[in-house]
Amino acid sequence: MLNRHIKNAYKVLEGKELTHEEAVALINEVDGNDLLDLVSLANKVRDKFAPGIFSCSILNAKSGVCSQNCRFCAQSSHHNTGVDTYGLVTKKEAVEAAQAVYDNGVRSFGYVTSGHGYTEPNEEFLYILETLDELRERFPDMKLCVSIGILSRKTAEMLAQHHTGRYNMNLQTAPAKYAELIADTHSIEEKIQTIKWLQEFGVEICCGGIFGLGEAPADRVDMAFAIKELDVDGIPLNLLLPIKGTPLENVPTIEPAEAVKAFALCRLINPTKMIKFAAGRETTMKDYQALLMLSGINALMTGGYLTTRGRSVDEDKAFVRSLDKFSSKN
Ligand code: SF4
Numbered sequence: 226m227l228n229r230h231i232k233n234a235y236k237v238l239e240g241k242e243l244t245h246e247e248a249v250a251l252i253n254e255v256d257g258n259d260l261l262d263l264v265s266l267a268n269k270v271r272d273k274f275a276p277g278i279f280s281c282s283i284l285n286a287k288s289g290v291c292s293q294n295c296r297f298c299a300q301s302s303h304h305n306t307g308v309d310t311y312g313l314v315t316k317k318e319a320v321e322a323a324q325a326v327y328d329n330g331v332r333s334f335g336y337v338t339s340g341h342g343y344t345e346p347n348e349e350f351l352y353i354l355e356t357l358d359e360l361r362e363r364f365p366d367m368k369l370c371v372s373i374g375i376l377s378r379k380t381a382e383m384l385a386q387h388h389t390g391r392y393n394m395n396l397q398t399a400p401a402k403y404a405e406l407i408a409d410t411h412s413i414e415e416k417i418q419t420i421k422w423l424q425e426f427g428v429e430i431c432c433g434g435i436f437g438l439g440e441a442p443a444d445r446v447d448m449a450f451a452i453k454e455l456d457v458d459g460i461p462l463n464l465l466l467p468i469k470g471t472p473l474e475n476v477p478t479i480e481p482a483e484a485v486k487a488f489a490l491c492r493l494i495n496p497t498k499m500i501k502f503a504a505g506r507e508t509t510m511k512d513y514q515a516l517l518m519l520s521g522i523n524a525l526m527t528g529g530y531l532t533t534r535g536r537s538v539d540e541d542k543a544f545v546r547s548l549d550k551f552s553s554k555n
Contacts, residue, residue, distance in 0.1 A: 293411055
């Protein structure tokens, strides 16, 4: 017999919304073999409201030496992680990286830099705009996604004018827990304001977070509702890979069952959005990555992450083809 919380959640398939209280009950009380019923529902909701599987790739265009103290991040100068550090890549290097992504058939390219962000149009920011112009000229049909941190209204407008189709700014966790679990050198309010300015200028938003930071299950639900309220376009979900030298290096890896619930709830709370399984597929979930992909996910990041490697694009293409068999369109 279907668990009563899951039975109630089937209303999402009829276009009804899950309340915060119902979502918390699901994440706290569904366990054991009921979990696969939850996976099945999340997969049905994905199939109905967000079919297809999309992929994107990113370039770490500037690495390390970051002034911010994000507890999970290998690139913060507050931690001693031995990560590769380099300044902004040249336009030529960015074009070469985009070409490799393009040749692999991926049509979404993320340009990512470490650092607090750009609240003034300084020399480095203007060079990024030139790079975006060049990328647009070379790859007219590629979506340019940018992730360069906190912006001002002015720099948000300038990015929108220079071909930024989508911007990535992650809440990372429940807004109320941001200072405790993520960082206190900047605030969640600055991030939310950046998202709102970009939306004002017509830029799509990719906004997600990380599970496994030491947050409570209810915090995962809070994050999913905070993202829903921002009405973003894509939701990248990451599973923490604890990195040596960061304050989270000894945090136990999230259990696959907990990750499954968090992903499924994110889908039930955001039925129509693109939800992407980003970092942690291969490293943290290993044997469970297919199960996670069936828990409401309809996009993946391929070809490696910011500071860790992933599977090859070809391996991921074969993986996506096999997942397609779990769609009712087949
Ligand atoms: S997540 Fe971004 S802002 Fe935070 S430490 Fe890493 S590079 Fe810096």
